[in-house]
Amino acid sequence: GDSVTQMEGPVTLSEEAFLTINCTYTATGYPSLFWYVQYPGEGLQLLLKATKADDKGSNKGFEATYRKETTSFHLEKGSVQVSDSAVYFCALSWDGGSQGNLIFGKGTKLSVKP
């Protein structure tokens, strides 16, 4: 079945460091891809998305490009801040019969130290 695999955490970085969180997916076809973020004590929030191959999603300095060839959607940020400390989830979704049911990876916890 469809699945999402993320790099395992936790990831600890110093402020202003470069961030990459790897995400690959397995699916028959070309789903939409998402990154959700969960800040401490809060609910999941959509960070960015891409709905077709070669699309780049971006928000709050984060970027991810939908790579069909490598079935990947890696999350990047050039300079992280302490406020970026959170758990990041990669997910895929179909617009088929389930009308957008999200399939999530296990999440990657990011801690940014001042």
Place this chain on the structure above:
Amino acid sequence: EAGVAQSPRYKIIEKRQSVAFWCNPISGHATLYWYQQILGQGPKLLIQFQNNGVVDDSQLPKDRFSAERLKGVDSTLKIQPAKLEDSAVYLCASSFPSRGLHNEQFFGPGTRLTVL
């Protein structure tokens, strides 16, 4: 705009007891989802409603879990009887469906259930 509301935020029960969670989606959102998030894992869909009808409940353990959305707005998820492995955060999400698009799901803060 008010977000997705859930209650209670925390619940501790003993195994074999029953428990219910409540969700109020964002006004106007016809699609409502319940997810189970076990510690260290990503959320897993339990059930999806479109208005008051069930779209997908293929991963709902129907021998002990039930959910309803009688008037197409609020929803209740029930577990009876609870098992130790039901300890998790139960997330409710809602979205405004638009045919052919992958719509953003808005998540509530979740209910953390501990089964002793």
